[in-house]
Amino acid sequence: MSSFVVREAALADLPPAVLYALLRLRVDVFVVEQECAYPELDGRDLEPDCVHVWAESGGVPVAALRVLRDPDGRGRIGRVATAPASRGAGVAGTLVRRALELLDGDEVVLDAQAHLVDWYARFGFVAQGEEFLEDRIPHRTMVRPADVVGSSTGG
Structure with a gap:
């Protein structure tokens, strides 16, 4: 894969074409590839305080996630999506590290697909609770405690 550039913006600051490309990437991965008919546009x-973080290669988004605040004040990372051709190149890891920087040492929660639990553990996330199904895909809630040392250096 060619090099990539990491970008971030609030919704109001996203050019319409970029927003469209980010949403298209999420739909392509979560709805089409994973065959999950669900309301991808959930209002969040x-x-x-939502910040979109994405990686571009050749001006095209190849991976994306969003950074949020839950009602309880914890940070949340969600909608982590990587285009198939860019998987395994470290793009998603770079975005997760940036998201953790944006959340600045706060406790962070995410709902990981079960097969990615070990991958998220490299960033200091710990699985909590039982596995659950979301759109027929096994997930685990994972929490990264506040101020975990070295958690943003995972690969």
Whole structure:
């Protein structure tokens, strides 16, 4: 894969074509590839503190995630999606590290697909609770405690 550039923006600051490309990537991965008919547009992108973080290669988004605040004040990383051709190149890891920087030492939660639990553990996340199904895919809630030393250096 060619090199990539990491970008971030609030929804109001995203050019329409970039927003479209980010949403298209998420739909291509979560709805089409994973065959999950669900409401991808869940309203959380509209929250005032939502930050979209993505990687571009050749001006095209190849991976994306969003950074949110849950009602309990914890940070949340969600909608982590990587285009198939860019998987295994470290792009998603770079985005997760950036998301952790944006959340600045706060406790962070995410709902990981079960096969990615070990991958997220490299960033200091610990599985909590029982496995659950979300759109027929096994998931685990994972929490990264506040101020975990070295957690943002995972690969």
